[in-house]
Amino acid sequence: MALSAVVRILHFSDVHVDVPAARIPLADWFGKRLVGGANHALRRARHFRSSREKLAQLAQFAQAEGADLAVCTGDLTILGTEPELEAAAAAVAPFAERPLGLVAIPGNHDVYLPDSVREQRFEKHFGKYLGNDVPALAGPEGWPRVRLFGADVAVVTVRSARPNPAVWRSSGRIEDRELDALRAAVSDPRLEGRFVMIATHYAPRREDGTPDRWTHGLENADALLGVLSTVRWGCLVHGHIHRRFRLDLPGLRAPVLGAGSATQEGREGFWWIEVEGGEAYATPGFHDGRGYRLERDARALVGRAAGLG
Ligand SMILES: [Fe+2]
Ligand SMILES: [Fe+2]
Secondary structure, three states, X not given: OOOOOOEEEXXXXXXXXXXXXXXXXXXXHOOOOOHHHHHHHHHHHHHHOOHHHHHHHHHHHHHHHOOOEEEEOOOOOOOOOHHHHHHHHHHHHHHHHOOOOEEEOOOOOOOOOHHHHHOOHHHHHHHHHOOOXXXXXXXXXXXXXXXXXXXXXXXXXXXXXXXXXXXXXOOEOOOHHHHHHHHHHHOOHHHOOOEEEEEOOOOOOOOOOOOOOOOOOXXXXXXXXXXXXXXXXXXXEEOOOOOEEEEOOOOOOOOEEEEOOOOOOOOOEEEEEEEEOOEEEEEEEEEOOOOEEEOHHHOEEEEEOOOOO
C-alpha cells in the first residue's frame, strides 16, 4: 500500500444540543411526543447547558491540532425536534470546515419518535454529512454508507438508532439487510489496504466488556461484533454510553472506541485517531475546565495494516 500523509480524525458524540422548550412546536408535544418521556429527557438538559459553547471550543481545538476529518456518532439533540436539529446543525457547522469535512449519523435522540423519521428531519439538516462514495455497497435502504478519504481511510456509517415510543426503552438495532451489506462492504476490494472505521451510534458492549441492558443496548450487538472480527485493520467508533472508553475484545484485531459525550458536564470525552504509514493510533481527549486537551501519554496503537506485522 502507498504510505501517505497522516490523516487526523476527531471522533466525538452525544453533544445533546437543546433549545428552550418554548421553541419546540406545540404539535410536537401533543399526541406524537410523550410528555413523560420528554420531561425525563429534558431533565438531562442541565448536564448539557453549555453544549454550544463547548462545541465551539472543540471546533477550535480541532483546528489548532490540525484535524483533517471529524466524525460524530449521533445524539446531537435531546428530543429530535426541528428547532433542536437546526441548532445542532449550526453548532457543528465549524467541523465541516476541516479539510476532509464532517461525517455525522443520527442517534436515538435525533430520531426520538416516528415523526422525526417520517419527516426526515435529520436528513434535512445533516444530509450533507451523510454522503456515500460507494453507493454500490449500500443495502436496499441506502445503508451502510462508505466514505473514502485519501488513499488510506474508509469510514463506514451504520444506522443503529430508531424511534423508541415507549418511555422506558432506548435500545437500538441494525437492520439485518444493512448488517449483511456491512459484512460485504468491509471485505470489498475497494476498501482493501485502508483503515476501516465503522461508525454507529450504539455500543456493542459496555465499558466492562459486558452486553448492555436490553432496554438500553444494541439488540444485535453480537452480529455487529461478528462483522468487526473480519476487519483486519480498523476500529468501531460509537456513542450512546456517556463515557469514553476503549475495548480490545478477544479475537478482534479492531478495537471498539466509545467517545462518550463531548459536552456532558464533568464527563467530556472524545477520541483523536491518527492514521499514517500503515499504522493507526488513538489518543483519548478530555476537557480540563478551560478547554479540550489530549491525554498524550495514553496514545496507543489501534493496529497495523496487513504486511506491517
Ligand atoms: Fe446520548
Ligand atoms: Fe443515545
